[in-house]
Amino acid sequence: MERYYQDSIECASPEKIREIQDEKLVEQVKHVWENVPYYRKKMEEKGVKPEDIKGVEDLHKLPFLSKYDLRDSYPYGLLGVPKKDVVRIHSTSGTTGKRVVAYYTKGDLDLWAECCARAIVAAGGSEEDVIQVSYGYGLFTGGLGLHDGAHKVGCMTIPASSGNTERQIMFIRDLQATIICCTPSYAAYLGESMKEMGLKPEDIPLKAGIFGAEAWSEEMRHDIEKTLGIKAFDIYGLTELSGPGVAFECSEQNGMHINEDHFIAEIIDPDTEEVLPEGSQGELVFTAIDKKAFPMIRYRTRDICTLHREKCSCGRTLIRMEKPKGRTDDMLIIRGVNVFPSQIETVLLEHGYQANYQIIVGRENNTDTLDVHVEMTPEMFTDDITEINKRQGDLVKGMLSMLGIKAKVTLVAPKSITRSEGKAVRVIDNRKI
Amino acid sequence: MSVKQISIFLENKTGRLDEMTQVLADNSINMRAVSLAETDGFGIVRIIVDDPYAATTVLKDAGYINKLTSVVIVEVPNSPGGLNRVLKVFTEASINLEYIYALSAGKQPEHAYMIFRVSNHKEAETALTRAGIRVLSQEDITEL
Numbered sequence: 001m002e003r004y005y006q007d008s009i010e011c012a013s014p015e016k017i018r019e020i021q022d023e024k025l026v027e028q029v030k031h032v033w034e035n036v037p038y039y040r041k042k043m044e045e046k047g048v049k050p051e052d053i054k055g056v057e058d059l060h061k062l063p064f065l066s067k068y069d070l071r072d073s074y075p076y077g078l079l080g081v082p083k084k085d086v087v088r089i090h091s092t093s094g095t096t097g098k099r100v101v102a103y104y105t106k107g108d109l110d111l112w113a114e115c116c117a118r119a120i121v122a123a124g125g126s127e128e129d130v131i132q133v134s135y136g137y138g139l140f141t142g143g144l145g146l147h148d149g150a151h152k153v154g155c156m157t158i159p160a161s162s163g164n165t166e167r168q169i170m171f172i173r174d175l176q177a178t179i180i181c182c183t184p185s186y187a188a189y190l191g192e193s194m195k196e197m198g199l200k201p202e203d204i205p206l207k208a209g210i211f212g213a214e215a216w217s218e219e220m221r222h223d224i225e226k227t228l229g230i231k232a233f234d235i236y237g238l239t240e241l242s243g244p245g246v247a248f249e250c251s252e253q254n255g256m257h258i259n260e261d262h263f264i265a266e267i268i269d270p271d272t273e274e275v276l277p278e279g280s281q282g283e284l285v286f287t288a289i290d291k292k293a294f295p296m297i298r299y300r301t302r303d304i305c306t307l308h309r310e311k312c313s314c315g316r317t318l319i320r321m322e323k324p325k326g327r328t329d330d331m332l333i334i335r336g337v338n339v340f341p342s343q344i345e346t347v348l349l350e351h352g353y354q355a356n357y358q359i360i361v362g363r364e365n366n367t368d369t370l371d372v373h374v375e376m377t378p379e380m381f382t383d384d385i386t387e388i389n390k391r392q393g394d395l396v397k398g399m400l401s402m403l404g405i406k407a408k409v410t411l412v413a414p415k416s417i418t419r420s421e422g423k424a425v426r427v428i429d430n431r432k433i
Numbered sequence: 434m435s436v437k438q439i440s441i442f443l444e445n446k447t448g449r450l451d452e453m454t455q456v457l458a459d460n461s462i463n464m465r466a467v468s469l470a471e472t473d474g475f476g477i478v479r480i481i482v483d484d485p486y487a488a489t490t491v492l493k494d495a496g497y498i499n500k501l502t503s504v505v506i507v508e509v510p511n512s513p514g515g516l517n518r519v520l521k522v523f524t525e526a527s528i529n530l531e532y533i534y535a536l537s538a539g540k541q542p543e544h545a546y547m548i549f550r551v552s553n554h555k556e557a558e559t560a561l562t563r564a565g566i567r568v569l570s571q572e573d574i575t576e577l
Contacts, residue, residue, distance in 0.1 A: 376442050376475070376498055383440035383502040383550075384531075385470055385477060392474075410474045413444050414498055 005121040022055035024289035029053045038077045064298045080295045091139040103293035115245030116149020122250045123208045123233040127154030134182035137161040141243025146181040184216035191227030201229025219349035255320030347398040363431045370407040435503040437485040441478045442498040456495045468534035508567035526560035
């Protein structure tokens with residue numbers, strides 16, 4: 001029996017959702033026009049006034065916001081309320097050099113927690129559950145986001161934060177945690193550590209995991225589900241839009257339901273910026289329609305994916321987004337070919353390796369080089385060099401057929417690839433262009 | 434009869450062999466033979482020790498991927514034609530050699546000891562014994 005946190009929204013008719021969106025959008029555009037001079041200027045440049053926006057059908061008239069706008073308006077340029085109404089901030093890691101600081105009013109935090117609560121209930125959570133939040137707490141949205149969501153559901157919450165793997169496993173066992181929230185790479189790491197400690201999936205009480213903040217493949221999902229003995233649920237979000245919970249997976253594990261009463265999704269052609277018809281693949285654009293402190297209108301996520309409107313067998317009517325194929329930021333262009341790290345991960349897992357890899361891109365004699373470092377595993381090691389070379393050759397072939405370009409594969413020692421306990425560093429681009 | 438060799442995965446980088454042998458030294462494990470096979474990316478170090486099971490545990494705990502492999506260790510006369518005589522036995526029995534290396538000299542200078550990784554070590558042992566060539570056991574190595 002599928003359970004919902006708020007079936008009045010999650011299973012509402014598309015007409016009702018549309019009605020909510022129309023009303024909130026009109027209000028939000030007025031709010032932004034009056035309170036965010038940065039966006040008002042963009043609207044004026046495009047010749048749009050709040051009265052031109054009567055509902056979702058007028059959304060396309062509004063200007064986009066991108067990460068460049070966030071950079072240019074840093075720190076307070078996009079703040080939509082007086083500072084005294086802000087009760088919290090979160091920030092991205094800024095690893096790509098563009099730190100994002102997002103602001104929240106009490107109401108914003110509440111609606112965000114509601115989004116996370118829906119995700120937890122969709123993963124089978126209730127007040128009977130013990131939920132271990134092993135996302136980093138602090139500036140990162142993962143920890144506190146799921147934490148607040150777990151409170152809404154009424155779960156006993158273990159604010160474990162990230163790191164100290166042995167203690168994590170101890171809490172899971174001693175306190176009988178049934179749901180864990182963390183990044184997929186950390187979940188895989190927990191699985192490895194459990195194996196090393198001689199623990200089997202049945203030795204831990206976990207039944208579900210909610211994993212996000214990183215791109216991960218279906219193969220990785222199967223691996224995690226097997227090693228932890230759980231059902232693994234995907235969750236989607238961006239700091240710009242509050243954090244995890246913008247969209248969440250249900251028991252069908254067939255795309256993530258977007259919380260449409262808070263966020264309107266569009267798919268655009270990233271080059272022409274034209275809105276594409278439903279079902280097309282393109283860049284995902286979100287409008288947050290009731291977040292007040294950091295009101296993102298038509299924010300370009302750089303995530304490439306497809307939306308599906310058909311009703312889901314779980315009973316939810318909320319539109320589903322496919323797992324993003326990759327973020328345009330993650331996408332590498334190597335010798336003119338688009339390469340997503342997730343594709344490389346898929347090939348590795350198909351060939352019996354684990355998802356412990358690093359992609360190193362370089363340039364020699366004006367040609368891009370692609371070197372994939374893969375950790376050797378006890379299962380893949382043999383005394384026979386010919387056999388190891390053959391397996392390495394099969395990997396190269398697999399990548400060639402997946403990517404269309406040749407990669408060099410280097411086998412490296414186990415655990416030699418840095419695994420930050422938050423997000424793994426997957427790509428090192430040494431090209432100086 | 435066969436002896437267990439430990440094969441260890443190492444990255445082909447400065448200092449890796451140094452680090453690995455340090456682990457053995459810290460645990461007072463004496464290598465009786467060592468051989469290094471390398472490719473451009475990685476290497477496999479093969480070692481013979483007195484107690485292979487203890488050594489694999491130490492290596493695993495230190496994070497080294499390793500595997501036990503059966504090898505045949507043969508006593509070879511330390512004189513011209515000594516190795517050739519052993520190889521002839523293998524040829525006649527149609528046994529393929531994957532690689533060979535030598536054990537550090539024992540107390541008897543009239544003999545050398547060679548380690549053979551062969552296609553079929555049971556057959557190899559039978560053929561060698563029949564030809565009157567001494568094949569060493571794990572215990573024999575400790576005695577050398």
